[in-house]
Amino acid sequence: MEREIKQIRSFNRFYTSHLGLLNQHILQSSYSLAEIRVLYEIGQRHSLTAQELSDQLNLDKGYLSRIIKLLSNRGLLTKVASASDGRAYDIQLTEAGRALLDVLQAKSDEQIDQFLLQLSPSERAMVVNAMKTIEDLFSTNYTSQLLAQQVVYQEGLKPGDIGYLIYLHGVLYAQEEGYSQAFEGYVVKTFYDFLEHYNADKDKIWLALYHDQIIGCIAIQSRPNDEAQVRWFLVHPVFRGTGIGKKLLETALAYCTETAFRRVYLLTTDVQQKAISMYKKAGFALSTSIELNQWGQLLREERYDLIIGEVSSSS
Amino acid sequence: MEREIKQIRSFNRFYTSHLGLLNQHILQSSYSLAEIRVLYEIGQRHSLTAQELSDQLNLDKGYLSRIIKLLSNRGLLTKVASASDGRAYDIQLTEAGRALLDVLQAKSDEQIDQFLLQLSPSERAMVVNAMKTIEDLFSTNYTSQLLAQQVVYQEGLKPGDIGYLIYLHGVLYAQEEGYSQAFEGYVVKTFYDFLEHYNADKDKIWLALYHDQIIGCIAIQSRPNDEAQVRWFLVHPVFRGTGIGKKLLETALAYCTETAFRRVYLLTTDVQQKAISMYKKAGFALSTSIELNQWGQLLREERYDLIIGEVSSSS
DNA sequence: AGCAATTAGTTGCTTTTGGCAACTAATTGT
DNA sequence: ACAATTAGTTGCCAAAAGCAACTAATTGCT
Numbered sequence: 001m002e003r004e005i006k007q008i009r010s011f012n013r014f015y016t017s018h019l020g021l022l023n024q025h026i027l028q029s030s031y032s033l034a035e036i037r038v039l040y041e042i043g044q045r046h047s048l049t050a051q052e053l054s055d056q057l058n059l060d061k062g063y064l065s066r067i068i069k070l071l072s073n074r075g076l077l078t079k080v081a082s083a084s085d086g087r088a089y090d091i092q093l094t095e096a097g098r099a100l101l102d103v104l105q106a107k108s109d110e111q112i113d114q115f116l117l118q119l120s121p122s123e124r125a126m127v128v129n130a131m132k133t134i135e136d137l138f139s140t141n142y143t144s145q146l147l148a149q150q151v152v153y154q155e156g157l158k159p160g161d162i163g164y165l166i167y168l169h170g171v172l173y174a175q176e177e178g179y180s181q182a183f184e185g186y187v188v189k190t191f192y193d194f195l196e197h198y199n200a201d202k203d204k205i206w207l208a209l210y211h212d213q214i215i216g217c218i219a220i221q222s223r224p225n226d227e228a229q230v231r232w233f234l235v236h237p238v239f240r241g242t243g244i245g246k247k248l249l250e251t252a253l254a255y256c257t258e259t260a261f262r263r264v265y266l267l268t269t270d271v272q273q274k275a276i277s278m279y280k281k282a283g284f285a286l287s288t289s290i291e292l293n294q295w296g297q298l299l300r301e302e303r304y305d306l307i308i309g310e311v312s313s314s315s
Numbered sequence: 316m317e318r319e320i321k322q323i324r325s326f327n328r329f330y331t332s333h334l335g336l337l338n339q340h341i342l343q344s345s346y347s348l349a350e351i352r353v354l355y356e357i358g359q360r361h362s363l364t365a366q367e368l369s370d371q372l373n374l375d376k377g378y379l380s381r382i383i384k385l386l387s388n389r390g391l392l393t394k395v396a397s398a399s400d401g402r403a404y405d406i407q408l409t410e411a412g413r414a415l416l417d418v419l420q421a422k423s424d425e426q427i428d429q430f431l432l433q434l435s436p437s438e439r440a441m442v443v444n445a446m447k448t449i450e451d452l453f454s455t456n457y458t459s460q461l462l463a464q465q466v467v468y469q470e471g472l473k474p475g476d477i478g479y480l481i482y483l484h485g486v487l488y489a490q491e492e493g494y495s496q497a498f499e500g501y502v503v504k505t506f507y508d509f510l511e512h513y514n515a516d517k518d519k520i521w522l523a524l525y526h527d528q529i530i531g532c533i534a535i536q537s538r539p540n541d542e543a544q545v546r547w548f549l550v551h552p553v554f555r556g557t558g559i560g561k562k563l564l565e566t567a568l569a570y571c572t573e574t575a576f577r578r579v580y581l582l583t584t585d586v587q588q589k590a591i592s593m594y595k596k597a598g599f600a601l602s603t604s605i606e607l608n609q610w611g612q613l614l615r616e617e618r619y620d621l622i623i624g625e626v627s628s629s630s
Numbered sequence: 631a632g633c634a635a636t637t638a639g640t641t642g643c644t645t646t647t648g649g650c651a652a653c654t655a656a657t658t659g660t
Numbered sequence: 661a662c663a664a665t666t667a668g669t670t671g672c673c674a675a676a677a678g679c680a681a682c683t684a685a686t687t688g689c690t
Contacts, residue, residue: 004443005427009420011446012337013355015330018453020373022327032676040328051638058335063677065640087638087685105324112320119452127452128319130445131326137434137442138333159489162499163482167475174474175436184477185510192507195500237437347647366667378648380669402656402667 025107034059035067036104042077042093043101049088076100129211148242151216152209153251161207162191164214165232172237173295177271180296190231194221202228202259206251208235208244215239218248220255220264228256230266233275240274249282256308263307270300279304340422349374350382351419357392357408358416364403391415447526463557466531467524468566476522477506479529480547487552488610492586495611505546509536517543517574521566523550523559530554533563535570535579543571545581548590555589564597571623578622585615594619 026036037057042048050068054061068091071077076097079089093101116124136147170184194203199222208216215236221229230252235245256264266284268275284304292301341351352372357363365383369376383406386392391412394404408416431439485499509518514537523531530551536544545567550560571579581599583590584607599619607614 001428001431001439004431004439005424007443007446008427008431009423011450012334013359014450014453016334016352017371017373019327019331019334024373034676049638054638058339060678061639062641062679065638066677069640082638085638085686089639109320109324112323113316115453116316116319116323123452124316124319126448128322130448131322133441133445134449135326135329137438138329138430157496159494159496159499160482160486162503163478163480163485165478166503167478167482170478171475172437179474181472181474184474188477188481188503188506188510191503195503237435238441349647364667369667375649376668377650377670380667381648384669397667400657400667402654404668 022108022111025111026104029104032067034063035071038064038067038071039076039093039097039101039104042091043098047090047092049082049085049090051088053091071097125212129213132211147210148239148244150210151239151242151244153247154207154209155204157205157207161214162195165217165234166191168214168217168234168236169232172234176237178297183295186295187232194219194231197221204252204255205232206248208239208248210236210239216244216248218252220252220261222261226260226262228259228261228264230264233266245275245278249278253282253306261308263305265303265305267301267303270302271297276302276304282306337423337426340426341419344419349378350386353379353382353386354391354408354412354416354419357406358413362405362407364397364400364405366403368406386412447528451526463554463559466554466557466559468562469522469524470519472520472522476529477510480532480549481506483529483532483549483551484547487549491552493612498610501610502547509534509546512536519567519570520547521563523554523563525554531559531563533567535567535576537576541575541577543574543576543579545579548581560590560593564593568597568621576623578620580618580620582616582618585617586612591617591619597621 023033026033029036031039034057038053038059041053041056048056050061050064053059053068054064057064059067068077068079072079074096075094077091077093079091082088082090116127119127166184166187169187170181173179173183174181197203202222203220205217205219207214216234216239218233219231221231223229230249233245233249233252235248253264264284265287266279268279270276270289284306287303287305289300289302292299294301338348341348344351346354349372353368353374356368356371360367363371365376365379368374368383369379372379374382383392383394387394389411390409392406392408394406397403397405434442481499481502484502485496488494488498489496512518517537518535520532520534522529531549531554533548534546536546538544545564548560548564548567550563568579579599580602581594583594585591585604599621602618602620604615604617607616609616
């Protein structure tokens with residue numbers, strides 16, 4: 001936690017100075033930062049009262065009153081007596097105000113553009129994704145359900161995906177279950193096996209992506225005798241409980257049905273209760289289990305099986 | 316690009332208001348924002364001159380001079396005549412200044428803490444990573460040389476490292492050489508092989524880390540007959556040309572010498588000219604080469620060998 | 631309905647903030 | 661060695677911003 005606070009503090013200082021640079025062009029215009037913020041806010045929200053502005057921008061109402069008077073004198077905005085409150089005014093931009101705002105915005109956009117040009121497309125994507133992440137997580141009305149709405153599903157792999165999946169397994173299982181480094185080696189082995197015997201007609205992998213980042217995964221690996229194994233079923237903790245796991249599992253099982261696998265099985269450990277309950281809901285039943293001392297833990301490895309066709313659709 | 320600019324503009328407004336909220340407690344103290352920023356900057360960088368402060372914080376030197384005088388009068392900082400420049404002063408915090416800064420920082424930390432408590436550990440990690448990314452890519456002194464000064468070297472692996480290394484190989488070789496997805500599968504295989512025959516006494520891997528992120532790597536895999544193979548030699552493009560590759564290679568070869576390997580070899584392709592020139596500088600010589608149609612490219616795979624003891628130290 | 635309390639907005643007054651230019655003294659480049 | 665540059669200071673001034681007293685409309689309460 002200490003380290004995280006330090007990082008955030010550092011970022012705040014960094015971005016303060018960055019925003020300062022961005023706003024320099026405004027300081028060179030004949031308007032103050034506060035004036036521009038007022039213009040901007042009105043532009044954003046069509047019509048509002050001085051009170052709302054003062055709340056939103058944290059400006060003293062006396063100061064704000066003068067700013068509004070000045071902007072009004074210059075013909076950038078109009079005050080219309082409020083219909084519902086005789087004390088208040090609805091403030092709106094005039095055409096001139098809108099035009100000025102557009103010019104200022106274009107200038108600021110140009111600076112952003114200038115900066116973006118120095119980056120490669122993938123670096124740009126990184127920046128934008130990082131900003132989205134921060135905005136999403138900082139916004140007070142945040143729920144993981146909201147994040148989940150932006151998740152995209154995709155079948156198949158692009159370069160880097162396998163590595164990232166191994167990374168996720170290594171990091172998350174270490175963090176959550178205390179698995180040792182050896183577990184990641186095991187994951188490498190399973191992927192090696194998958195790729196070695198890869199059959200494009202039968203083997204499939206699906207990813208759940210949030211802003212191009214993998215946050216969920218499931219795969220079907222074909223086995224002899226029309227059997228199939230579910231592998232690498234994983235949902236990033238932030239996104240759990242939002243239906244992403246369910247969706248992935250459904251996708252994979254639907255595929256098994258249509259591809260005429262006779263039986264689907266999977267291996268898991270007893271610590272994965274959340275996943276196990278999803279398996280059971282989907283019709284899987286425990287078939288065998290063994291004690292293993294593995295990955296720095298004493299674990300019970302369980303095998304679950306599902307006979308296709310026998311599923312009692314319980315959704 | 317248009318979409319990206321819009322996203323960034325939105326983030327800037329969002330974070331402006333966020334920072335405004337964070338800074339409110341400072342405005343309630345008896346110091347101005349500028350004064351606090353000065354204190355903060357001095358606290359961060361132990362000792363600096365007014366000039367450096369002015370550059371860093373974008374403050375007018377006249378204004379800054381007065382701020383420094385005021386803070387000095389209040390006993391928060393001291394001016395020591397610079398040893399190297401008779402015009403300049405080294406500015407440092409006094410104990411009182413440090414104490415004040417600590418109090419202010421504690422207040423701001425408390426706010427950040429309050430916010431972080433609402434997030435899960437992995438959400439916190441997401442925020443911190445996103446901030447790091449932005450900071451890295453935005454830093455105006457985005458010269459890799461400067462970034463490289465913050466790079467830390469480390470021997471051995473922690474959970475997630477192998478996956479991340481595979482990820483880096485997959486992404487970078489696809490981006491830079493156009494290698495197909497199959498290349499990443501090959502990397503998985505090499506890691507599988509490494510882990511399968513892992514011998515803690517002989518096999519080693521070194522990482523170069525920037526803010527805990529892997530940006531460079533090299534490994535030594537022991538082979539029969541006192542031979543060793545150099546593997547996964549990689550430096551993230553942003554950090555190339557900063558001596559990180561050289562340092563990694565030197566570390567690995569020094570290890571080979573002291574571990575009494577007789578011969579070191581490595582496999583590479585002719586497109587890796589930058590790496591090859593480093594190998595040659597280190598004493599490696601081309602031994603064999605074959606044409607391969609692999610990973611979506613027509614490549615010449617080359618083997619380089621170095622007989623230990625025969626090295627003509629050319630550094 | 632009537633009256634006290636509250637609220638939206640304005641204005642006068644004041645302090646603080648911060649920019650600019652002229653100045654001193656030390657340093658650098660040629 | 662001397663012009664040009666640089667670090668830092670100071671005087672001067674305008675813009676920015678806070679505070680309190682004020683008007684006029686609204687709300688709440690009995």
